[in-house]
Amino acid sequence: MAKTAPPVKKNEMIELTFEDITHEGAGVGKVNGYPLFVPYGLPGEKAKVKVINVKKNFGFGRLIETLHESEERVDPPCNVYYKCGGCQLQHMSYKMQLEMKRNQVKNVLKKIGHIEGIPVHETIGMEDPWRYRNKVQIPVGSRNGELITGFYRKRSHEIIEDMERCIITEEINDRMIDAVREIADRLGISAYDENNHRGILRHIMVRTGQITQETMIVIITRKEKVPELNKLVDEITKTYPEVKSIVQNINSERTNVILGKKTKLLWGNEYIYDQIGDIRFAISAKSFYQVNPLQTKKLYEKALEYANLTGSETVIDAYCGIGTISLFLAQKAKKVYGVEVVPEAISDAKANAKLNGIENAEFFVGQAEKIMPWWKAQGLNPDVIVVDPPRKGCDEIFLHAMIEMQPKRIVYVSCNPSTLARDLRILEDGGYETKEVQPVDMFPQTTHVETVCNIELKGN
Structure with a gap:
């Protein structure tokens, strides 16, 4: 039987109508049934497209000109949006972003989990979907003898030098990055050169408490001893009263990992504080803390409702x-x-419980799939289990340990709809029923979606 060649060739210019959108935000159009994926294309649009990659069953194109625009297309307010890649959806109305995320969750539940006919509610969005990130970490480079800061261009380690600001991060973080770079440049502190593994300043990280407006600056260097570092600290603290902590992190490795193992307090407090609802949190340089506390509050309120x-x-x-x-x-x-595999996180959890005077929460270091069967053997029978796993989802052994414990309810918080759908299938086959699903937009302008699910034991 003769093989059918794809109906398009590499570098060919074609006209294409977009019918759909992928979960990564690319427009999908078809040529004689052959799908082409084109970044920045929106459903309903007709465009001139250059074919850039042809595979057996699908291809990729580049948007050259939009011939008929969707009403949902907007002008990205960021001056480096098409270079940066940190955001993927700024060309799309916020209404469409929320609908796209809801559809993504519905589609994977059906396709991967074979779960349909349950309420997938409208995505909970933000009133103002900008300036929400409370943490930013920016690489430092040098050009024409001067320090520069900015995100990397898509798929490269080249700093975008005309990046003036990042409009999804808190304004104060932008200002602090500029301040550290300008002072370090004046003091002659050199930028790290990753090709030669020379120079000093690798990254600048800034964290801000959204409610408290306390700021921490983390200066990431290749070596511990940095000439003029004390002067840098002195100038920042005299000029910016909102800065409560300045920390040095030393990363002497040849690596893409931003933070090194050693952290040293240079000035101020080891922690800054922030609040989600009525709970206060102490945040160190290495603490994991949600980058969008406003939406985190909505997510946790929903988890609490489902519990x-x-x-x-x-x-x-x-x-x-x-x-x-x-x-x-x-x-x-x-x-x-509470159970968690990272010892430092458990130390933070215990400190946060103490900070809030909460005495009915205990925390344990270990793998949940190993600790839970031991708890069950000790006679611990939970009424509710809450899970919030990393992107790879839950370990299958853990899912079965959870089913063995037979809680009346499971609340599953997920940052990856595909692994969520896979795990829900295992829970449903183990005697549970997914009652409702709530997507939450934790990261506006990007393709990420957070989801919380209400799951009950059948016949409960």
């Missing part, structure tokens, strides 16, 4: 991190047990 606590329940929070969800749950539960 349906009356004050008499025992709850397990698996993958508990620094205890963010655990401490929310502890306000309404009888007892919360």
Whole structure:
């Protein structure tokens, strides 16, 4: 049987109508049934497209000119949007972004989890979907003898030098990056050169408490001893009263990983503080803390609603991190047990419980799939289990350990709809039923979507 060649050739210019959009935000058009994926194309648009890659069953194109524009197309307000790649959806109205994210969740639940006919609610968005990130880490380079800062161009390690600001990060973070770069440049502190593994200043990281407006600056250097570092610290602290902490992180490795193992307090407090709802959090240079606390509050309120606590329940929070969800749950539960594999996160969780005077939450270091069967053998029978795993989803052994424990309810918080759908299928086959699903937009202008699911034991 003769093989059918693709109906397009590389470098060919074609006219294409976009019918759909991928979960990465690329427009999808078809030529005689052959799909072409084109970044920045929107459904309903007709465009001139250059074919840039042809595979057996699909190809990729570059948008050259839009011949008929969608009403949902907007002008990206960022001056480096098409170079940067940090955001993928600024060319799309916010209304469409929220709908796209909801559809993505619905589609993967059906395709991967074979789950349909349940409510997937409209995505909870932000009133103002800009300037929401409380943390930024920016590489430092040099051009014409001067220090420059900016994100890397897409798929490269070349700094975008005309990047004036990042409009999804807090304004104060932008200002602090500029201040550190200008002072370091004046003091002659050199930029790190990754090709030759020379120079000093690798990255500048800034964290800000969204409610408290306390700021921490983390200066990431190749060597511990940095000439003029004290002068740099002195000038920042005299000029910017909102800065409460300046930390040096030493990363002497040849690596793409931003933070090194050693961290040293240069000035001020080891922690800054922030608040989500009524819970206060101490945040160190290396703490994991949600980058969008406004939306985190909405996400956790939904998780709390699905947990349906009356004050008499025992709850397990698996993958508990620094205890963010655990401490929310502890306000309404009888007892919360948090488990997490990262020892530093558990130290932070215990400190945060103490900070808030919460005594009905206990935290343990270890793998949930190993600790939970041991807990069950000790007679611990949770009423509710809350899970918030990393992007790869839950370990299958953990899912079965959870099914063995037979909690009345499971609340699954996910940052990856595909692994969520896969895991829900295992839970459904194990006697659970997905009742409703709520997408939350934690990262506006990007393709990421967070989801919280209400899951109940069948016949409960």
